Amino acid sequence: MKTFERGIQWGAIAVxxxxxxxxLNGFLVANHLAEGGFVxxxxxxxxxxxxxxxxxxxxxxxxLLVVAWRQFGHEFVLKTAAGVAGVSAFSEITxxxxxxxxxxxxxxxxxxxxTGIGLGLIFRAGGTTGGSDIIARLLRHHRGIGMGQTLFAxxxxxxxxxxxxxxxxxxxxxxxxxxxxSRVIDFVIEGASSGRAMMIVSDHHHDIIEAIHRELDRGTTxxxxxxxxxxxxxxxxxxxxxxDEVSRVQRIIESIDPHAFVTxxxxxxxxxxxxxxxxxxxxxxxxxxxxx
Numbered sequence: 001m002k003t004f005e006r007g008i009q010w011g012a013i014a015v016x017x018x019x020x021x022x023x024l025n026g027f028l029v030a031n032h033l034a035e036g037g038f039v040x041x042x043x044x045x046x047x048x049x050x051x052x053x054x055x056x057x058x059x060x061x062x063x064l065l066v067v068a069w070r071q072f073g074h075e076f077v078l079k080t081a082a083g084v085a086g087v088s089a090f091s092e093i094t095x096x097x098x099x100x101x102x103x104x105x106x107x108x109x110x111x112x113x114x115t116g117i118g119l120g121l122i123f124r125a126g127g128t129t130g131g132s133d134i135i136a137r138l139l140r141h142h143r144g145i146g147m148g149q150t151l152f153a154x155x156x157x158x159x160x161x162x163x164x165x166x167x168x169x170x171x172x173x174x175x176x177x178x179x180x181x182s183r184v185i186d187f188v189i190e191g192a193s194s195g196r197a198m199m200i201v202s203d204h205h206h207d208i209i210e211a212i213h214r215e216l217d218r219g220t221t222x223x224x225x226x227x228x229x230x231x232x233x234x235x236x237x238x239x240x241x242x243x244d245e246v247s248r249v250q251r252i253i254e255s256i257d258p259h260a261f262v263t264x265x266x267x268x269x270x271x272x273x274x275x276x277x278x279x280x281x282x283x284x285x286x287x288x289x290x291x292x
Contacts, residue, residue: 023117033170039129054088108173109177111177112178124164196266196267202256205222215252
C-alpha cells in the first residue's frame with residue numbers, strides 16, 4: 001500500500017508540474033506577465049536576456065538543493081528536486097503553448113487558476129518547486145524567521161524588479177495572478193474536506209446539542225472547562241460542521257440562547273464520519289450525513 005501511495009504522490013508531482021508549466025507558458029509568457037519567487041526571476045531573464053525558463057530555473061535551484069540535502073531529510077529534497085525538474089522540463093516542452101488574450105486582467109486570472117492548480121497538486125503530494133521555499137525553510141531553521149515573511153519578502157523584491165524593468169501595469173496584473181494562484185493552491189490542498197469548528201459556551205448547552213443533532217444530524221462533543229476569572233466549572237460544546245451549515249447552527253443558538261458565546265474557526269482536512277465517508281448507522285438508526 002505504501003508503494004502505491006508513493007506512486008500516486010510522485011505522479012501528482014509530475015502532473016502538477018505539467019499543469020503549472022501550461023499556465024506559465026500559455027498565459028504568463030504569452031501575455032508578458034510575471035510571477036513571484038524564482039520563476040519570476042526566470043521570467044525576467046527570459047524577457048530581458050532571452051534565457052529559457054527551464055534552463056535558468058533549474059540552474060538557480062541547483063545550489064539550494066545541495067544545501068537542502070545536507071540540512072533536511074532526503075525525502076523532502078527528492079520530492080523538491082522532482083518538482084524543480086518537472087517544472088524545468090515541462091516549461092521547455094510546453095513552449096509552443098501560447099494563449100494571448102486582449103484583456104491582461106483575464107490573462108492574469110486564467111494564469112492564477114492554472115498555475116495554482118499545478119502548484120496545489122505538487123504541494124499536496126509533499127513536494128515543492130524549490131527556490132523561495134528552500135530559502136524560507138533554511139532561514140526558519142537557522143534564524144527563526146517565519147516562512148511566510150521570507151516568501152513575502154522574496155515575492156516583493158521580484159515584483160518590485162518587474163515594476164522597474166518591465167512596467168507598473170505588468171507588475172499589477174502579475175500581483176493579481178499571484179493572489180488568485182494562492183487562493184487556488186489553498187483550495188487544492190484543503191480540498192472539499194474543509195469545514196468550520198464551533199465552540200459554544202452556553203447555560204443551555206443540552207438544548208443546543210439536542211437541536212444540532214435533530215436539525216443538522218451532526219455530532220457534538222462536550223468539553224469540560226473552567227472560567228479563568230470566576231473559576232466556575234462549565235461545559236463547552238465542540239462541533240465541526242460544513243461551511244454552509246455555520247449559519248444554521250448560529251440560528252439554532254440564537255433561538256435558544258441569544259447570550260451564548262460562540263467562536264468559529266476554519267478547519268482543514270476534516271476526516272471521519274459525516275465528512276469523508278459514510279459511517280455506520282448511529283444509535284438512533286440514522287446515518288450521519290456524508291459531506292464531500
